Amino acid sequence: MPACVDADDGGKWNWRVTGQAVVSVRAEGSGSSGPSGTSTSVVDKKNEERKSEADALVDGMTFSELCDEFECISSPAVEKTARQLARDLLELREDKRTLSTYAVFVNYKDPLRSFKGRDKFKRPSWIKATLNNPTVAVQQMQMVSTSMLNIKWTLRGTPKLPPASVVGGELVLNVTSYFTLNQISGQVTDQVDEWDLSGSSPITLAYFYATKLAYLAAESGKDFGESVSNLSKMMDKKEDNSNIYSDPTDPRKFFQVDDNPQKDIYQVGFVIALIYLLVQFLKLTL
Numbered sequence: 163m164p165a166c167v168d169a170d171d172g173g174k175w176n177w178r179v180t181g182q183a184v185v186s187v188r189a190e191g192s193g194s195s196g197p198s199g200t201s202t203s204v205v206d207k208k209n210e211e212r213k214s215e216a217d218a219l220v221d222g223m224t225f226s227e228l229c230d231e232f233e234c235i236s237s238p239a240v241e242k243t244a245r246q247l248a249r250d251l252l253e254l255r256e257d258k259r260t261l262s263t264y265a266v267f268v269n270y271k272d273p274l275r276s277f278k279g280r281d282k283f284k285r286p287s288w289i290k291a292t293l294n295n296p297t298v299a300v301q302q303m304q305m306v307s308t309s310m311l312n313i314k315w316t317l318r319g320t321p322k323l324p325p326a327s328v329v330g331g332e333l334v335l336n337v338t339s340y341f342t343l344n345q346i347s348g349q350v351t352d353q354v355d356e357w358d359l360s361g362s363s364p365i366t367l368a369y370f371y372a373t374k375l376a377y378l379a380a381e382s383g384k385d386f387g388e389s390v391s392n393l394s395k396m397m398d399k400k401e402d403n404s405n406i407y408s409d410p411t412d413p414r415k416f417f418q419v420d421d422n423p424q425k426d427i428y429q430v431g432f433v434i435a436l437i438y439l440l441v442q443f444l445k446l447t448l
Contacts, residue, residue, distance in 0.1 A: 239348025244303065244311055247341065247350075251298050253317050257287040265349040272355040275378055277385070285381065292373040293319030293333065311341040325371035333370055334361035 174398050243263045250259040264281040296319035305310045317335040321327045336358035341350050361366055 181263065192359075202226055233423055237346055237348060240308070240311075240343055241348075243343060243348040244288075244305075244349065247311070247313065248303065251300055251313065254287075254289060254296060254298055256289050257283070257285060259283055263348075263352075265344065265347075265351045268350055269352045272351070274374060275381065278297055280357075282381075285384070288374065289319070290379045291319065291377070292322050292369075293317075294322045294327070295319060309343050309345050311343060313339045313341070315339070321366060323373065326365055329365050331363040331366045333366040335359055335370070336361065350392045 193249050199249060244259050246263045249255075250263075261280050261283060264283065267278055267279060269278050270276060270282075296317060298315055298317055300313060300315045302312075302314040303424065306312055315337050317333070317337065319333050321333065322363045338358075340352075340356075341356045342352040343349065344351055362370065
């Protein structure tokens, strides 16, 4: 039974689960000062609101259906991952997302790029480099199955670079992210993003693709550099192990031939010296 939670434009989160009542709460904070009368900083307040939004989204989903009274077909780690993914989106952690929620060799794909490995999420953010005052709103989170999570979210911002920044206009990027999760660890093993730019003007649409392609060109250069570096390391490692051989009589045993020319010269000289001493000894005794 799919469970999902929606947010409307009025600032209310509408939680709906098949067969259950609809509940709504305000996503905004209710006050600007604490119990003691001291004011709360704007940054802290925004962070608290974003965390509460993420928690509200996930709290509106039913994870109990993943378990019955006899066995669990998924794990609490799935719920933990869903919460963290929502927080990372709301807080625009594009380049500082929580990597522990992703498998080491996670597969990522969007309409312009695909890669493997969570370390590539550490790279500089396209959003922060190209947009002024970017904001993210999560419209829906849905557990399609015990290992499939869908999140619909919207990115908004104005162009930061000329000439689009001079012309003006707002970029509106609607994204649907499809996550495949490991049911035991809760980690994301696959992520596929789909884009909808129908809400953007022609100017901001052109700006999006121009900056995205420039960003992807730089990323491709980094990928190529990493590939060359990894290949070089593999070759060096192969050379380091080129003198290691298995024992024909016992495959579990290995021996190494030391390829050191200087040491070989010393060994040859030592043998020659022994032969010379042996010859001199025989001359004296015979």
